[in-house]
Amino acid sequence: MAFESGSEPCEFEILDARFDDCIRKSARLERLASGCRWTEGPVYVPAQRRLLWSDIPNERMLSWCEVSGHVAEFRRPSSYTNGHTLDRQGRLISCEQGGRRVVRTEHDGSLTVLASHFGGQRLNSPNDVVVKSDGTVWFTDPPYGICDDYEGVRAPQEQAGCWVYRLDPVSGELRVMADNLVHPNGLAFSPDERCLYVADTGVERGTMHRFAVDADGSLSGGEVFIQCDTGFYDGFRCDTEGRIWTSAGRAIHCHAPDGALIGRIPVPERVSNVSFGGPKRNRLFICATSSVYSVLLAVNGVKPC
Ligand code: MG
Numbered sequence: 544m545a546f547e548s549g550s551e552p553c554e555f556e557i558l559d560a561r562f563d564d565c566i567r568k569s570a571r572l573e574r575l576a577s578g579c580r581w582t583e584g585p586v587y588v589p590a591q592r593r594l595l596w597s598d599i600p601n602e603r604m605l606s607w608c609e610v611s612g613h614v615a616e617f618r619r620p621s622s623y624t625n626g627h628t629l630d631r632q633g634r635l636i637s638c639e640q641g642g643r644r645v646v647r648t649e650h651d652g653s654l655t656v657l658a659s660h661f662g663g664q665r666l667n668s669p670n671d672v673v674v675k676s677d678g679t680v681w682f683t684d685p686p687y688g689i690c691d692d693y694e695g696v697r698a699p700q701e702q703a704g705c706w707v708y709r710l711d712p713v714s715g716e717l718r719v720m721a722d723n724l725v726h727p728n729g730l731a732f733s734p735d736e737r738c739l740y741v742a743d744t745g746v747e748r749g750t751m752h753r754f755a756v757d758a759d760g761s762l763s764g765g766e767v768f769i770q771c772d773t774g775f776y777d778g779f780r781c782d783t784e785g786r787i788w789t790s791a792g793r794a795i796h797c798h799a800p801d802g803a804l805i806g807r808i809p810v811p812e813r814v815s816n817v818s819f820g821g822p823k824r825n826r827l828f829i830c831a832t833s834s835v836y837s838v839l840l841a842v843n844g845v846k847p848c
Pocket residue numbers: 625626670671728729777778
């Protein structure tokens with residue numbers, strides 16, 4: 544949906560004057576790739592100038608080269624990977640819904656399993672992951688990879704619930720950090736890491752919750768921060784000013800740090816996840832159903848992606 548702003552057609556819906564500072568009205572949504580079944584987990588790899596993402600039902604990962612525009616398969620089979628991020632050493636961290644584990648791709652290409660069990664039971668199906676500046680790996684564990692064979696492998700749930708976990712990759716300690724959500728999904732820290740935002744897709748209307756990260760590293764709070772009026776929040780990321788850029792049905796929603804919805808970017812397909820990338824981190828990559836899109840913004844994403 545395009546509409547007029549002055550004499551120039553604009554693809555952005557400005558709901559609050561604060562959104563003016565976030566966009567270039569001449570920028571356009573670009574479709575970079577298509578032909579997938581359900582895309583998720585975009586992650587930009589600066590050293591390669593490539594975007595990686597998951598095509599979950601086809602059990603593969605793909606890549607798009609920023610220099611050539613070439614799209615290729617990156618990993619197949621992928622154990623139904625969903626969300627990805629980079630750690631502080633630039634290594635790929637991936638949630639495998641089929642493998643029911645979180646893995647790290649080493650610089651030599653080998654895989655290291657970071658987490659597969661908690662309390663002696665298999666994880667449900669890790670969905671999305673972020674790495675904190677102290678190197679700890681935080682991920683969510685809803686059941687979407689075990690409820691049928693479409694996005695994983697049908698299997699009984701072994702955990703008593705769906706939690707938010709923190710993994711210390713040095714000691715191997717895996718700890719439940721939040722147990723009050725139905726199906727925790729996307730997650731991201733605020734730029735100062737004093738807040739952790741987590742989406743819940745197990746409720747009737749999608750919610751995003753805000754936890755305070757206390758000085759000892761534990762979480763408190765967890766109240767509903769925002770609620771989606773067009774379906775669910777799945778994945779999202781913050782920019783350096785603390786705004787939240789989130790999937791919301793067939794659109795990207797931008798929320799100010801106070802929670803106000805300040806702008807929308809309509810997308811032709813239902814959006815799953817977003818991630819900032821490009822050499823200046825001012826390009827928002829968008830996984831939406833069968834395709835991957837991008838749009839250049841006037842903001843910069845926080846590291847890591
Ligand atoms: Mg997700």
